Amino acid sequence: MATPTLIIGIGTSGLYTLEHVQRFYYETYKKNKPEHVEYLYIETNKDNQVGVTPLPNEIKRVYVSLGEMEKMVANLKKDGCGDWLPPSNQLVNAGLGAGGIRSCGRLALWGCNSEGDNFKNVVDAINNAYGRIASHTVKGAEKSKPTIFITGSFTGGTGSGIFIDMGYLIRHLIKDIKELFGLFLLPSKPSSIRGFEVLYANSYGALIDLEHFNQVESVYKEKWPNGVSTDFSVPPYELVQFISQDYYDGSPAMSNLGALYKMAGLYLFLNIAGVKEKRMERFVDAKSAGHIDKYGTFGLSAIQFPKDQIQEYVASKLSIDLINRWTDSAQYFSNNEKKQINKAVIFQQINKLFDDFLIDAFLSLNSIGGKDLIIEIEREAIKINSKNIKGHPVDYISKMFTSSSDSNFYSLVKNNIQSAIDSLIDDIHDLVVNKLNETENLYFTKYILESITQSIDKTLEYWKQIGLSSKSDIWENILRDLCSNTQKNTYKIVLEQDAVLKDRLLTAFETMKMHMLIKGLVDISRNISKDDIPLKSSVSNKELPKTKTIDSFITLLSQVSGKLDTQENIFTFDKRIKNIEQDVNDETLPILRIYPSGSFVNETENSKRIYIQKTNNNARTKDEVIKATTLWDYLVKSSKARFFDEIYRDCLNAYRSNIDLKDCVPDFDVSKFIIDNPEAGIRIARRALSPFISINKILSPSAYLPKFIAGGDNGSIKQVINVFKSNNFNDFGESTDRMLELNDMKNIFIFYDEKGGFNLLTDLGYVEQMKNVYENPPSSETKTVERWKNERNAYNY
């Protein structure tokens, strides 16, 4: 049964590591995490957000605020906790996050300000996360105890400040804890420490604290902000693993910090994927034999066919093609044929359509409350001609349509004018939605909207020319003329007087509608082109589309695709493509990428070609991504949420799943590659034999410490071991103890070697330099030794 596991990232490094865990898990299992695992991330830097992943992010963020530090310090001191706190004037204005000051990081965990009670928030987050994983373990079996991993960096203020507290807090909150492990990142062997003094001094301070609490006689005695008094006499962690960018001999293992986060993420991912059980099999033996104690490290390398990266790369390319189709300013697709966007033709077509919209709007005013006004007018015409009225016919007709009465045709239509506006909004909305769905081109749709405003302006101009206005007094003048005209040439001689009068009354009626609709049309035209709140149809609730909305869609989509620049923390397809390229081409990462066609470029091109062949469609279409909704509704819905995330995820997920379904990137047998290329296999396997930390001590091999090759099945692992053996490489041995079958890892072979039996305070290759910089502030700093040390220390003992 799977062990419930909680992985807690502390600080920015913790977040980056967790993001890699999540990504590795997704790459292997097509989901961000298993049900028995939870990711939690504690951060003091408000600006740091969890990056976008193809699936909804599973990393829960707990922001611990460092605002109002003086108040936080005063509160803690008042409550009798926080003996460790330095003077508050040394804590304020620490900069971004904890600002590299360890006590600031610790204060972030303990403090409480107007933004919230940090300690309570962290406690709640841990309890909730534990509650979720615990509920997944009781499935007809005895409840298994949880394993907790805490990861972060010792170089900054947050991780190095709270890692001890976090260990004990976990022990306090999760009583039935099985194991508590730490994985912390250390700075690499310095060529020059100048400019990086804080990083090394913080790390040294954290190592001293850890060493202290690892001592048998040490007691962690604190009064926490929640009132709990603690008295722990056990070490905070069972085992703390340390890694840096170095190899054992100090040579660079990874070229950049990103690679270090990636390897830390890979290690944690392997632990939740099944490696932890293998590691723990003989851990007790290793411990009792003295091969490992409180500190450990490991070497890790892999040979991988990066199927997931290829899929994601091709999916990103296809997503860009789709977005480019949506945002192409020159061409659009109609019936799978590329056509030029011709504004003049669009205007011509829309002008005709707009006349129909106006007719619809006018017709909607003919019937009010079940009463047909046309029939009413016919009746009135007959009444007038048969002299069945009081007063002069002209006066009578005038009263029917005058604006000064509240019980005539004028008032009836005026009260119902919104239905005409609703009709226009509905028609324009439907036109835009249908045309966008048909052409999948936002520029085409924008020109349609512009044509609508032009048609409205043209109509209003024409109405103005014939003397119409929205003003009542002008309407009264027009009405006077219309009324007197009704009594001229009545055509009684050919017995058509009723038809003619009815017609003239209807003309007055229609003219009256035009007069009343002028304001509505002006509003619609203005609303389409201006930045107001969109008009809404009161019946259907449809919103009047706006050119600005389309412009913003074009801009946002161009940003998602990478055509336009975005903020650094926003994921775009272009950035992702570059990331993948950088990742697969990173030679310093101890992961060898292999391809059946020889190169990543060939592989992605082949996959894209296969996809296009299998879809029988050169043009990408929204139907590949959006199901059961129109493109307009989809974009509107996305714009109300996190637009970038929605579009990025939906496109990527849809294309990834399509690529997967159509088997555009077939699996590749990594063991076969190693058998065919034993030298390359051995070269990579050897890299795992050196741990990721520079140590001045010979680490003797241990039969108890985990050292194995992991792959998709035992048969292929055996074959690889045999090939290694026949090439005189026996470092991994050939016993089953050195093999780990992980069925879902079809396209990767992992080489792992764990090391222990050292103490970083004495054995780390550059510990003296760290100690020196910890004890003496750099010459560039104006701080006193006391203040410098205060900032590098967070625990009192």
Next chain:
Amino acid sequence: MENIFFNSVYSNFEQTLISLLIFVALSGVLIYVIYFVLSKLLFKKSKQRKEISLRLAFLWTLFVFFILYNTYVFIFLYKIGVENLNFASGLLYLGLLPQIFIYVALIVFFFIKRHTLKKIINVNSLN
């Protein structure tokens, strides 16, 4: 009656005036009858305003009447014989004054009515 319709000889002014009035009255009656019929038959399904349909029907009425009138003129000339007409004589024109008047008036009337209709249909008019 035949003297009135098929006589080209001028006798006196009084006689000519009577003929002219009879011609005008008969034309009016005939135009009315044709107009009445056409106003009921033409443009039944037209979406034009009724007044425009009726005015168009009137133009067609004038056209139909013009055809009928031309038929009459043909029969008239056939009956009296063109060779018997002395076009150089002013009396001929005085004798034919009613026919000529109706002919010219009809054409002028047609174009006046056509112009009025055009004014009504004019895009910048509300009437």
